[in-house]
Amino acid sequence: RIHSMRQLGGTAEAGGTYIGAGYARVIGAAQRHGVELADVTPILEFFREQDLALDGELIRQAEWPTHPANDFPERDKQHLPWTYHRVLTMRDNPLDSPSEWLDAKHAALDVSAHDWFRSLGLSERAIALAYGINASFGRDAHDVSALLLLFRGAFSKEQRARSSSESLGFTARHGVQRIPEAMAAALATGVELEHAVSAIALEKDRAVVVCANGRRVSAGHVIAAVPPPVLRRIAIEPELPAPQASAIATLPSQPLTQVYLAPRSRFWEKDGYAASLFTDTRAGMLAAARNRDDPTEVTSLTAWITGENAAALDRLPSPPDAGRAVIAAIETLRPAAKGQLEFIGMHSWGADAYAGGAWAYFRPGEVTRFAPVLGRAHGRLHFCGEHLATASRGMEGAMESAEEAAAAILENA
Numbered sequence: 252r253i254h255s256m257r258q259l260g261g262t263a264e265a266g267g268t269y270i271g272a273g274y275a276r277v278i279g280a281a282q283r284h285g286v287e288l289a290d291v292t293p294i295l296e297f298f299r300e301q302d303l304a305l306d307g308e309l310i311r312q313a314e315w316p317t318h319p320a321n322d323f324p325e326r327d328k329q330h331l332p333w334t335y336h337r338v339l340t341m342r343d344n345p346l347d348s349p350s351e352w353l354d355a356k357h358a359a360l361d362v363s364a365h366d367w368f369r370s371l372g373l374s375e376r377a378i379a380l381a382y383g384i385n386a387s388f389g390r391d392a393h394d395v396s397a398l399l400l401l402f403r404g405a406f407s408k409e410q411r412a413r414s415s416s417e418s419l420g421f422t423a424r425h426g427v428q429r430i431p432e433a434m435a436a437a438l439a440t441g442v443e444l445e446h447a448v449s450a451i452a453l454e455k456d457r458a459v460v461v462c463a464n465g466r467r468v469s470a471g472h473v474i475a476a477v478p479p480p481v482l483r484r485i486a487i488e489p490e491l492p493a494p495q496a497s498a499i500a501t502l503p504s505q506p507l508t509q510v511y512l513a514p515r516s517r518f519w520e521k522d523g524y525a526a527s528l529f530t531d532t533r534a535g536m537l538a539a540a541r542n543r544d545d546p547t548e549v550t551s552l553t554a555w556i557t558g559e560n561a562a563a564l565d566r567l568p569s570p571p572d573a574g575r576a577v578i579a580a581i582e583t584l585r586p587a588a589k590g591q592l593e594f595i596g597m598h599s600w601g602a603d604a605y606a607g608g609a610w611a612y613f614r615p616g617e618v619t620r621f622a623p624v625l626g627r628a629h630g631r632l633h634f635c636g637e638h639l640a641t642a643s644r645g646m647e648g649a650m651e652s653a654e655e656a657a658a659a660i661l662e663n664a
Contacts, residue, residue: 252606253646255426258511258595261550263540265509265598266609267427267646272420273413276643276650277430281423284433288421294546295419298538303332304530304584305384311524322376333529333536335381336364340404343371349409350642352402353622360398363615367397384531388505388612390558396613406644427646447605450486451475451632458631472660474633476653480504480607482634491629498621502638504608506561506601510554510577513593517549522587526552533560534580552592554581557609561601570597610645611638626652633659 252266269291270277281288303310310318316328323330330338345360346352360367368378382392389395414420423429435442443466450461451473458473475482479502490496519526526539526549535556542548554577556564564573574594582589600609613621626639635656640648 252600252609253428253431254598255423255428256596256598257426259513259551261540261542262426263511263551263553264422264427266600268422270421270423270427270646271410271414272418273410274645274647276654277646278421280434280650281430284430284437286429286433287424289424290418290420291422292417292419294541297541297546298527300525301333301527301529301538302525304528304532304534305332306531307584309522309524309528309584320380322374322380324372324377331529332380332384336368336400337404337407339368339371339381340400341408344401344404344408346401346405348642349402349406349644352398352405352618353641357398357401358619360401361396361613361616361618362398363393364395364397364400365392366615367400368392385529385536385555385557387557388610389503389614394614396615396618398618399613403644406642448477448485450488452488453630453632472631472633474635474653474656474660476635476649477605478504478607478636478638479611481605487629487632489630492624492627495624495627495629498617498625502611502617502621502625503614504601504606504611506558506565506599507609508556508561508564508573508599508601509597510556510564510574510594511596511598512552512554512574512578513595514549514552515591515593518585518587518591519549522585524585528581528584530580530584532580532584533564534577534584535560537581551595561599565599565602570594573597611636628656628659 254265256263256265270288278288302312303315305320312331315321315331321328323335327335327338346357351357364382365378368381373381378392386395388399446462446464446466448460449463452459452461457469457471460468460473479499483500491499528537530537533556534554536554538553538555539549540551540553542550564576567573567576571594574597578592578594581592600606626634628634633656635649635652637645637649637652639652643651
């Protein structure tokens with residue numbers, strides 16, 4: 252999901268925040284369509300400035316290795332809770348390449364991340380620290396397949412190998428959303444917006460897309476690039492095969508809500524902790540946005556809230572109520588912030604009817620059950636999206652799957 256917004260004279264990204272230096276498809280698309288990319292390497296060191304809030308206590312990074320709450324194995328005590336599971340899925344990864352995650356020889360790894368962490372010798376407390384706070388996929392380590400995390404770990408390793416020493420990654424000047432907008436502008440007939448698709452009818456020599464407003468579009472082929480929570484609301488005739496229909500009906504998407512805050516002062520200098528915090532509260536991960544021209548300047552703060560905490564915020568009556576809840580959590584943790592934060596906006600991917608979540612994930616057992624059938628073409632209907640990528644993640648994965656869908660149509664043209 253990509254969504255760029257103008258805030259406080261800068262650009263805030265609700266999705267697609269970072270373009271890896273090895274994202275060849277995304278970078279190529281930007282270059283072809285004249286979208287200027289900006290190197291983020293100079294400001295990455297500032298994003299590493301983050302402290303921990305655990306059980307109501309603020310803990311500086313330097314204090315963590317010897318802190319009594321640190322239950323990581325002795326050789327790994329220097330790793331922080333927000334990086335440790337990624338360290339493990341790169342260091343102890345049996346996949347030689349990202350695409351191996353779907354090989355039958357690795358099917359035994361389609362267990363819970365919890366069970367895989369236990370196989371490495373981690374205690375229950377260590378697992379809760381490593382994957383029980385602001386989880387990227389699912390509620391906790393019981394709710395996600397280890398094979399998915401290992402796929403991401405193998406992809407991260409590959410990306411690091413492809414990155415040059417000069418540049419680690421990019422963003423798009425004026426927002427990553429400029430890339431798909433430029434791609435759309437290059438189409439001869441443009442993109443039709445404000446048409447909610449309600450049905451897809453597949454006939455012998457054509458496919459018909461039916462919209463809720465009565466609009467009907469006929470074509471030789473249809474590519475559905477919508478995520479599973481949206482696709483399962485679209486009637487498809489003839490019906491999908493039962494295994495594929497079950498996969499689409501079942502595959503979950505990650506709740507993610509972002510709350511945007513403007514600081515009235517540099518209160519973090521008053522209490523001596525980093526502006527950014529990784530918390531076990533409903534404030535989630537509080538990330539300081541930086542001025543690209545002067546990275547020492549914090550322009551705003553974004554609370555990234557996932558899982559059950561995100562769903563709980565989405566149930567509140569209004570965005571300002573969610574903002575007040577997040578600000579209250581921050582003020583409880585750090586009194587120096589009291590009265591120093593202003594709510595300026597919110598974006599919920601989970602509450603977005605046309606997203607249903609930030610990204611898809613596989614629960615234990617679902618990689619081997621769903622991945623082989625999820626993206627299969629159904630007559631003249633083809634599928635793509637980040638959840639169907641087999642060798643890449645994120646935006647690069649979305650473009651990988653789109654290329655494959657287009658190639659399949661061209662081969663049969």
